Amino acid sequence: SQAQMALFLLDPGAGRRRTLVDRLLADPRFGRNWGRYWRDVVMYRRVEDRALISAAALTSFLADALNAGQGWDQIAETMIEAKGSVIDSGPTALIMAQSANADDVAAEVSRIFLGIQIQCAQCHDHPTDRWKREQFHEFAAFFPRVQLRRIFQQNKMPMFEVASVQFEPRFRGPAMVGRGSLEHYMPDLKNPSAKGQLMTPVFFATGRKLASGSSDDERRASIAEWITAREDGWFAKAFVNRIWAELVGEGFYEPVDDMGPGKPCSAPATLAYLADQFAAHAYDVKWLYRTIMATKLYARECRPRRTADQPPFTANFAQRLRGDQLFDALTLSLGIEIPAGYGGGPYAAINGPRAQFNAVFGYDPSQRRDEISGSISQVLSMMNSRLVSRGLDGGSADTALGRLIGQFKDDDMLISELFVRCLARDPSQQELAVCREHVKRASSRAAGCEDVLWGLVNRTEFLYRN
Numbered sequence: 001s002q003a004q005m006a007l008f009l010l011d012p013g014a015g016r017r018r019t020l021v022d023r024l025l026a027d028p029r030f031g032r033n034w035g036r037y038w039r040d041v042v043m044y045r046r047v048e049d050r051a052l053i054s055a056a057a058l059t060s061f062l063a064d065a066l067n068a069g070q071g072w073d074q075i076a077e078t079m080i081e082a083k084g085s086v087i088d089s090g091p092t093a094l095i096m097a098q099s100a101n102a103d104d105v106a107a108e109v110s111r112i113f114l115g116i117q118i119q120c121a122q123c124h125d126h127p128t129d130r131w132k133r134e135q136f137h138e139f140a141a142f143f144p145r146v147q148l149r150r151i152f153q154q155n156k157m158p159m160f161e162v163a164s165v166q167f168e169p170r171f172r173g174p175a176m177v178g179r180g181s182l183e184h185y186m187p188d189l190k191n192p193s194a195k196g197q198l199m200t201p202v203f204f205a206t207g208r209k210l211a212s213g214s215s216d217d218e219r220r221a222s223i224a225e226w227i228t229a230r231e232d233g234w235f236a237k238a239f240v241n242r243i244w245a246e247l248v249g250e251g252f253y254e255p256v257d258d259m260g261p262g263k264p265c266s267a268p269a270t271l272a273y274l275a276d277q278f279a280a281h282a283y284d285v286k287w288l289y290r291t292i293m294a295t296k297l298y299a300r301e302c303r304p305r306r307t308a309d310q311p312p313f314t315a316n317f318a319q320r321l322r323g324d325q326l327f328d329a330l331t332l333s334l335g336i337e338i339p340a341g342y343g344g345g346p347y348a349a350i351n352g353p354r355a356q357f358n359a360v361f362g363y364d365p366s367q368r369r370d371e372i373s374g375s376i377s378q379v380l381s382m383m384n385s386r387l388v389s390r391g392l393d394g395g396s397a398d399t400a401l402g403r404l405i406g407q408f409k410d411d412d413m414l415i416s417e418l419f420v421r422c423l424a425r426d427p428s429q430q431e432l433a434v435c436r437e438h439v440k441r442a443s444s445r446a447a448g449c450e451d452v453l454w455g456l457v458n459r460t461e462f463l464y465r466n
Helices: 002-010 016-026 028-043 049-067 072-080 090-097 102-114 133-140 216-228 234-248 268-280 285-293 323-334 353-361 376-384 400-407 411-423 429-441 445-457
Strands: 146-151 159-164
Touching: 016 028, 016 285, 028 049, 028 090, 028 102, 028 323, 049 072, 049 090, 049 159, 072 090, 072 102, 072 216, 072 234, 090 102, 090 146, 090 159, 102 133, 102 216, 102 234, 234 268, 234 285, 268 285, 323 353, 323 411, 323 445, 353 376, 400 411, 400 445, 411 429, 411 445, 429 445
Parallel strands: none
Antiparallel strands: 146 159
């Protein structure tokens, strides 16, 4: 609101920004927002669409962990070692999303937690980094004993659980969904029908390995510990790179999940320092947010994304809102309340109002932002959807707009309030004059304000974090 903005701007204290950041990090919405971000990181690369039933539990787990201040290493280890029902145990969603396939789980664990696309070495040596084909399959050998099983319940839809394989299955019954086997074999490219080469679990980044025959618990606990250790540094760098990119609009590595020793880094010394300090602070997620938000770069004005020939980090680049963020911005700006529990439960990620909105406006958060573009369906949705029209009745005391019209008798103050609610800024003199004139010429004050509000939420600016 205008009042909140004014209180911040009029605060003479030197630490007003830090105070505001601390307050926002303590807000439960911090965990919800970033829990949804990491949910999308996991779900947009899924190979199993039924994994969407685990999305709600994953979001809840991540939101609670981030709000409680759990270290990123704890969160990663919990997801890598997860077992149990995919409905009740959110950390299992990563394995569920990859149908417990050893190759796919290994690729996603590396991509998400190390920022390294090791799967590029699955069928041949990595084209740009040093990783060899054997190293990918040695890494995949940490995950062959993970299995996805179907749980049959009387008079209920079947659910799934992540479990460990304790013995080599002789046959595959209807309950055995994911592959699951005792050992991992690298396929013979010349003879695909052959069993292939037996692989010993080895972590490609450090060379640490396990003995053959290790249990699933031993394998996943070991690789979770080795990935999150400070030994090679990729774990800390991957998280810092992602969060830096989200907050300032550009990562040290682009795209954010394709790092590696052979890839160009915009500011390697800065990334190394932040990653070292992040690890030294026990992977404290909120510490990293406070640190980045205290930089001069974060405080700079937002500008359009730079071209390839311009230097990096000269401004805070405008960032397109994710589907969830846009949904929240729209409901907040229009004063729309979604009833608690509506579209909730395990199917919320499929049929809830937020999910339906996200299906139109969502995108893979690992994708380069300059590759994300709008669509006709997005434009039509913002112009005509029932979600938007619900908040546009200026003549009703039951809507936020109707209450604002009654509260602000001065048109200029009302227009300024609408700008702040929708765009987080005051209108320019020209914008104010145009809107003022439109409200005066409209058939009624309410009708004119409805047009102004509709125009604000349909501006391209509304789709971006500036």
